[in-house]
Amino acid sequence: MPVIEAVSTAIPPYEASQTDVAHMVRTLFKNDFGDIDRLLKVFDHGQINTRQFAKPLEWYQEAHSFGEKNEAFTTHAVQLGALAVEKCLEEAGIRKNDLSAFISVTSTGLATPSLDARIMNELQLPAHMTRIPLWGLGCGGGAAGLARAAEYCRVYPDARVLVLCVELCSLTFQHGDRSKSNFIGASLFSDGVACALVAGEEVPLIGTTRPHIMDTQTTLMPDSESVMGWEVGDEGMYVVFSRDIPSIVTSWVASNIKQFLKRLGKNDNDITVLAAHPGEEKCWMPMKKHWTCHRT
Numbered sequence: 001m002p003v004i005e006a007v008s009t010a011i012p013p014y015e016a017s018q019t020d021v022a023h024m025v026r027t028l029f030k031n032d033f034g035d036i037d038r039l040l041k042v043f044d045h046g047q048i049n050t051r052q053f054a055k056p057l058e059w060y061q062e063a064h065s066f067g068e069k070n071e072a073f074t075t076h077a078v079q080l081g082a083l084a085v086e087k088c089l090e091e092a093g094i095r096k097n098d099l100s101a102f103i104s105v106t107s108t109g110l111a112t113p114s115l116d117a118r119i120m121n122e123l124q125l126p127a128h129m130t131r132i133p134l135w136g137l138g139c140g141g142g143a144a145g146l147a148r149a150a151e152y153c154r155v156y157p158d159a160r161v162l163v164l165c166v167e168l169c170s171l172t173f174q175h176g177d178r179s180k181s182n183f184i185g186a187s188l189f190s191d192g193v194a195c196a197l198v199a200g201e202e203v204p205l206i207g208t209t210r211p212h213i214m215d216t217q218t219t220l221m222p223d224s225e226s227v228m229g230w231e232v233g234d235e236g237m238y239v240v241f242s243r244d245i246p247s248i249v250t251s252w253v254a255s256n257i258k259q260f261l262k263r264l265g266k267n268d269n270d271i272t273v274l275a276a277h278p279g280e281e282k283c284w285m286p287m288k289k290h291w292t293c294h295r296t
Contacts (some may be wrong), residue, residue, distance in 0.1 A: 001212040002153035002198050004146075005094075005160070005205065008087035010080040010193040012052040012168075018043055021051065024061060025186050032178040039180075042187045051190035053170045054080075063175040066236040070171075073109025074118075077166045077193075081115055082122045084195035085164060092197050093206075096123070100159035101130035101152055105141040106166045107230070108237070115166060138229060139277045141165060146196060147216035153200035160203060163196045172230070172237040185239040217260045221252065 022043040030036050053060075054076040064072075081104070089096065102125070104116035111118065114133035119125070130152075137144050142165040149161040169189035174182050198213070199205065221227070227245060230237040242248075257274070261267055 001214055002150040002200055003203075003205065003210045003212050005197040005199040005203075005210060006088050006092035007197075008084050008091055008195045010084035010087070010195075012054045012076070012080060012191040012193075014053045014056045015050055016053060016057045017050050018046075018048045020057060021186065024057060025183065028061070028175070029178060029183060033183075039183060042184060046188055048188075052192065054168050054191045055170070060170065060173050060175070063235075066234065069236050070109050073168050073171050074111050074115075076168055076171075076191075077106065077109060077111070077115055078118045078122060080193040081164050081166050081195075082119045084193045085119060085123060085125075085162060088162065088195040088197050094160065094197075096125050098160050099126055099129055099162060100156060101132060101149070101161040103132040103134060103145045103149055103152075103161060103163045104166070105134045105137065105145040105164065107136055107138050107141060108167050108169050108172055116164070119164070141167075142194065143277075144218065146198065146213065147218065149196075149198035150213040150216055153198055157200035157202040159200045161198045163198060164193070165195070166193045167191065172239065174235060174238055176235065177238055179238075181239050181241040184241055189239075215260075215264055217256075217263070219256050221248075224248075 022040055025043075026036060026040060029039075033039055054072060102116040102120065104114055104119075106115060114131070114135075116131050116133055120127075120129065120131075132148060132152075134141060134145060134148070142163075145163040145165060149163045152161050153159050168191040169185075170191050173186060173189070226240065227242040227248065229240045231240055232238075253276075258268070261270070
């Protein structure tokens with residue numbers, strides 16, 4: 001089975017407290033919502049203390065064109081992505097020439113050539129690596145990237161595959177958008193970069209035990225395009241949040257996990273930990289024999 005050989009992160013340069021972000025949003029939105037103080041409670045519901053950003057908080061208090069925001073995305077994505085890749089290779093203790101493929105994942109900016117090509121030039125990575133840029137998968141992009149890497153390693157069991165996920169969500173903030181979706185996005189989104197190295201089963205590994213990827217499953221919810229995503233307008237990406245997200249998580253996620261486990265000949269009792277993207281305020285975790293919903 002493919003293994004996750006190493007994992008690294010790259011931290012954006014600016015940090016802000018949730019309180020400071022809420023104060024900025026109050027200043028921007030106070031004339032648009034009469035119940036602004038009630039709405040600001042969403043900043044507490046996320047249980048977020050601090051967030052990291054590609055730009056200082058003052059930058060978001062001014063309007064920026066799509067071009068400006070996307071240029072900032074490309075610049076910071078390449079810088080932070082290259083740093084994460086270097087750290088991942090160092091953690092694994094391997095050479096650049098040991099790499100076989102490069103999967104880059106993002107949904108928060110546009111780059112053609114894609115980020116993987118730009119980082120390959122930046123770090124002088126092997127020119128014959130297979131490049132697999134993934135765009136538009138949103139919150140599930142990192143998991144999808146690992147799944148595609150595992151599939152690649154099953155076909156090529158001697159391969160090592162980089163999976164780089166870059167999401168600079170803050171750069172999509174719409175200064176002039178006074179919708180509740182933009183308000184909620186401002187309470188949740190920040191920036192982050194992570195890199196994983198996935199190795200096939202014929203790659204010789206030395207050292208500690210590493211997690212294996214046994215199997216993967218991708219499930220499309222039919223007719224769910226309006227649940228979460230971006231609408232692209234003149235000023236860039238406008239966040240889409242459906243008010244039905246919590247009920248969708250409650251009614252839909254658990255049954256799909258159970259179906260996946262059944263295909264593997266397993267059930268809830270075989271799972272000790274389930275890591276899940278919360279998606280808004282809800283995250284499914286198995287507790288004994290029951291599915292329990294926790295605020296995250």
